Structures are given as structure tokens and as C-alpha cells.
Amino acid sequence: MTITELMPFSVLVPLIASLVCALLPGRFWPWAVTLVAVIVSAVIAAFTLPAAAQVTLSYAFGNWPPPIGIEYRVDAANAFVALLVAGMAAVALPWAKKSVDKEVPERQGAFYALFLLALSGLLGITLSGDAFNIFVFLEISSLATYGLIAHGSDRRALLASFRYLIMGTVGATFLLIGIGFLYIMTGTLNLADLAERLPEVRDTSTVRAALAFIIVGMGLKLAMLPLHLWLPNAYTYAPSFVTVFLAGTATKVALYVMLRFVFTVFAPDWSFVVLPLSTVLMILGVAGMFAGSWVAMFQPNIKRMLAYSSVAQVGYMVLGVSLVSVIGLSAAFLHLFNHALMKTALFMAVGTVIYQVGSARLKDVRGLGRTMPWTLTAFALAGLSIIGVPLTAGFVSKWYLIQAALDQGQWFLVVLILVTSLMAVIYIWRVIEAAWFQERSIKQPDVGEAPLALLIPTWILVALNFYFGIDTRLTVGGATAAAEALLGGGMTP
Amino acid sequence: MMTILSFINYWVVVVLMMIGFYCVIARGNMAKKVMGLNLFQTSVFILFISAGKIVGGSTPILREGVEMYSNPLPHVLILTAIVVGVATTAVGLALAVRINEAYGSIEDDHLGDEDDGDGQ
Numbered sequence: 061m062t063i064t065e066l067m068p069f070s071v072l073v074p075l076i077a078s079l080v081c082a083l084l085p086g087r088f089w090p091w092a093v094t095l096v097a098v099i100v101s102a103v104i105a106a107f108t109l110p111a112a113a114q115v116t117l118s119y120a121f122g123n124w125p126p127p128i129g130i131e132y133r134v135d136a137a138n139a140f141v142a143l144l145v146a147g148m149a150a151v152a153l154p155w156a157k158k159s160v161d162k163e164v165p166e167r168q169g170a171f172y173a174l175f176l177l178a179l180s181g182l183l184g185i186t187l188s189g190d191a192f193n194i195f196v197f198l199e200i201s202s203l204a205t206y207g208l209i210a211h212g213s214d215r216r217a218l219l220a221s222f223r224y225l226i227m228g229t230v231g232a233t234f235l236l237i238g239i240g241f242l243y244i245m246t247g248t249l250n251l252a253d254l255a256e257r258l259p260e261v262r263d264t265s266t267v268r269a270a271l272a273f274i275i276v277g278m279g280l281k282l283a284m285l286p287l288h289l290w291l292p293n294a295y296t297y298a299p300s301f302v303t304v305f306l307a308g309t310a311t312k313v314a315l316y317v318m319l320r321f322v323f324t325v326f327a328p329d330w331s332f333v334v335l336p337l338s339t340v341l342m343i344l345g346v347a348g349m350f351a352g353s354w355v356a357m358f359q360p361n362i363k364r365m366l367a368y369s370s371v372a373q374v375g376y377m378v379l380g381v382s383l384v385s386v387i388g389l390s391a392a393f394l395h396l397f398n399h400a401l402m403k404t405a406l407f408m409a410v411g412t413v414i415y416q417v418g419s420a421r422l423k424d425v426r427g428l429g430r431t432m433p434w435t436l437t438a439f440a441l442a443g444l445s446i447i448g449v450p451l452t453a454g455f456v457s458k459w460y461l462i463q464a465a466l467d468q469g470q471w472f473l474v475v476l477i478l479v480t481s482l483m484a485v486i487y488i489w490r491v492i493e494a495a496w497f498q499e500r501s502i503k504q505p506d507v508g509e510a511p512l513a514l515l516i517p518t519w520i521l522v523a524l525n526f527y528f529g530i531d532t533r534l535t536v537g538g539a540t541a542a543a544e545a546l547l548g549g550g551m552t553p
Numbered sequence: 554m555m556t557i558l559s560f561i562n563y564w565v566v567v568v569l570m571m572i573g574f575y576c577v578i579a580r581g582n583m584a585k586k587v588m589g590l591n592l593f594q595t596s597v598f599i600l601f602i603s604a605g606k607i608v609g610g611s612t613p614i615l616r617e618g619v620e621m622y623s624n625p626l627p628h629v630l631i632l633t634a635i636v637v638g639v640a641t642t643a644v645g646l647a648l649a650v651r652i653n654e655a656y657g658s659i660e661d662d663h664l665g666d667e668d669d670g671d672g673q
Contacts, residue, residue, distance in 0.1 A: 192630050192633075195634075196633055196637065199637045199640070199641070203637075203640055203641065203644055206644055206648070207644065210648060210651065215652075215655035215656065218648055218651050218652045218655055219652060219661075219664055221648055222583060222645065222648045222649065222652060225641070225644060225645050225648065226577060226586055226590060226645075229590055229594070229641050229645075230574075230577065230590070230593070233593060233594055233597055236597050236634065237597055237600070240597065240600055240601050240604065243601075243604065243627070244604045249630075
């Protein structure tokens, strides 16, 4: 069995396992089956990346040759995102056991089945080379995500889930309209085939409308600034494990889809000319960086604060894309990977606090630095990464972003990146200040350190943050290969 | 006039899409929001189906004496999209039921305001 034949199984294994999972009773077996499925999926994804970086893998489903049949087409860009998604799920799952037992005590079979569906949907989006298939997988993962968010114990989780459903479906339908226009103009749904046939017809308003629909649709799913309204509530009220998983994967995959369409299907020398994409994305990215960081500084709930911080981090990625160069796009991919690492670590630390204290409000964290030193130290160290302190993963991606900006002489962007990083210092500091420099009031219950089952995965992620801050071969290499794959081998505009 | 009439499907698509989208945005009632969403999706289905029609074409079944037939691919795609739409509606309505149980109302305007703590 070659890697090409093995590669689709990283999607199929979670999909099949979700059926099994839904039928399993109790608390242990659903989790165990999920863990095995996720690890298998991650291992396959890990083997796919080196192979895909050398030559584009193509798998035709049902042996129908593309472009007639559905094709999984994997190059460095997909494989990089797929490894990130599957890897994050595999790291988060050992952490999930205790947290989910506490927050979702009943019907865990259904809960883990939804999780596996969301995972296989996200992986399907990344690996698929068929536009309509991408829409279907997008809806699979979205519908599963709405269900997962609604599992939150607070009743506001239901509202958050419903509002996400409305906005997410509008976004996905926009994508469908865009794909429909492309199909009408070219008669094909295969991405590679689309890229070949589009140049003949691309000077029509239909194709321009398709580009606009796809960008707005994916902008919704990716929480680009004015379209981010679903994100803070969804992240705040979802069960901790769901937040941990979504923060690292869902928006990243949406960004990947947008990039795949803008760069591979429409070719950047057209898509960035026909619409003022570069300017729009730069303004929205910078606005997201500022608005997200600004609002995060005043949040009384740490989970919501981190959610707004996610909006800001998406801004960095969008900014990297807007520079339309190999190094800018590499910075975007790098930040996509590194942000998943740091946000997952932060949400895990907060989830651990919620497990012990039952709340993530800033006033309930007071004085916890002394009683839960390992948890809060993990939070502080992951916080360093999100600020972008040297030797952390966050520094590497911001460094590349700054280089990309300087490369085009946009020095004011450097100032903006530094200012927003300082804003990150403030919001991370608020937690550290509450945890170490404020006394716990007598009315609040005393809590001890969290169990090791929660601490160890959190610290593994914190360690990864530092590891990828020092040894950047995998991340920078992968991100550069991904950027070059999207730009068609080092092409510059 | 003829051009308008010959594109009647697409006019229907645009009108339906706008009605649906308006419902989603302007209506506070969650059931109405979901129905608006449904209408919005249905308009896209019609768009796809219209694109598959070929003037003078027959149904896409292989048989004697038929040379020209409609493109069957959009039909198949939309079959899948309808399933997705039904699933979305089901999840949306299920959430509305749960919200009604938790809040006693499905009017979106003021729900969530009365929850204290870390809101907004």
C-alpha cells in the first residue's frame, strides 16, 4: 500500500469510527475508540506531509479518473494543514478525558461521535481536490461543530450555537454560490481543472462574483474582522475540550480554503488585480489585530478574552496573506501552525482551571498562582508565546511577518504588529496579576493542583511552543513549502 | 422583455435569495430565521438546477433516438445539497426547541441579556 492509497484514510478512519462511537455506551469506550482513530489519522497525516512535499499526491475515488470523479489532491499546503488538524486533535484528546467527564457527563458516545465527524470534515476539506466535495465536508464539520458547542453547560451555549449556525450556514451557502458560478462558467468542479479552464473565461462578471462570494463566505467561517461575531460566544460557552479543538483547527481550515481558491484556482495575478484584495485584506487584518486585542484587554472572562485574542491572531494571518509574496504567505502558514499551538495550550490551561474551580472569570482566578502553580505557569509560558517573546513559536511567526512587511517597505505594518503585541502583553498580564498578585478571598473555596491527566498534555503543548520556537526546521520548512505550492513554485506578483 | 422572461429562473433565484436573506437578518423569531435560511439555500438549489438545463434537451437517460439531454451533474450535486439543507434545518430547529426549554422564548432580541456575570 503506497502513501497515496493510505492518505484518504486519515479522513475515512474518523468518519467510520464516529459511527462506531455513536453506538458505544459508557464513558471509557467512546473516548478510547476516538483516541485510537485520531492517532491513526494523525500518523497517516504525518507520513503524508514529507511525501506530498516532494510530489503532489492524487487519489481518485472509486477509480473514476479526475476530473470526472472526486479526487483527493494533496500537495505541501494541504498536507501541512492536515497534519496540523490531526496532530492537534491527537494532542488534545488525552486531555479531553477528565474535562469531558466533568462537563459532558452523559451520552458521551454521541459527543465523541460529533467530535470525530467534525475532525473528519475538517480533514476532508483540506485533502479534497473537488470544489463541491469541499462544500459537503465543510457542512459536515460545521453541523457537528454546532452540536458540540450546544453541549456547553451554560444555557447561553445554545444561543451561541444557534447564532453560529445561522452565520456559518450563510457562509457555507455563499461558498456554494461561488462554486456554482464557477461550474456554470467552466463545467468542472475539480480544483486543478478549474485552474486550467478559468483563464479563458475569467474576464466576466460571473467569475468576479464567484471570487467575491467565496471570499466573503470563507471570511465568515474564518472569523475575519467584521464577520467574526459568532466566534467569541461560541468559544466562551462551548465545553472546554471543544474550545481547545476548535481554536486550533476550525478557523485555520477556513483560511486554507480561502487561500486555495484565491491562489490556486484563481491565480494571484488575477484575483489580486480584479478586486483590491491586497488592500482589503490588509485593512481587515490590521483592524482585526487591533479590535481583537483591544476588546480582549477588557474581558472579565478569560475564555472570552482568548476568543477575542483569536480574532486578533486571525488578523495576523490575513495580514500575511495580503502581502502576496512567498515570505508573506509563509508567515501566514507559520502563524496558522504556531497560533494553533499557543491557543490550544492557553485554552487547555484555562480548561484545567475550569475543571478545578468551575469558572474562568478573572476574579475566580485570584490567588490561584500559589495553589495551582503548574497550571498557571503553563498559562503564563503559553502567554509568552502569544505575545511573541523570543525563543517561543509566536516569536518565529511574528518575525517572519515583520520580514515580509519590511520586504515590501511597509514599515508602518511593523509598528502595528509591535503595538498589538504590546496589547497582548496587557491581556496576558491581567491573568498573571490576578493569579499571583491578588489574594484569594475567604469566601472562595480552596483548590489544589489539577490532576496530572490534565497537566501533562498541557505541558506537552507548552513544550512544543518552545521547541518550535528554537527548532524551526519543520514549521518554517513546511510553511515555505506550503506557500510555494500555493504560489506555484516561487512565483512573485 | 424577452430577455427578462428567458432568464425568469434567475430572477426567481435572486428574489428568493433576497427574501430568505432578509428573513435571516431582520426576523427575531428563531423559527423564522431558520425558514429564511431554508429559502436562501433553496434559491441556490434553483440556480444550480437552472444551469443544468439545456434548451431542447431531454431527460438524461440513455435511450434510442436521444442525442441531446440536460446535464445531470447539477441534479446530483443539489440532491446532496438538499440533504445538507435538511440537516441544517433540523439542527437549527432542534436548537430552537432547546432554547425554548432553557429560556421560555425563541425571540432572539433580548435572550441572554438577563444572564449575569461575564456577559457581553
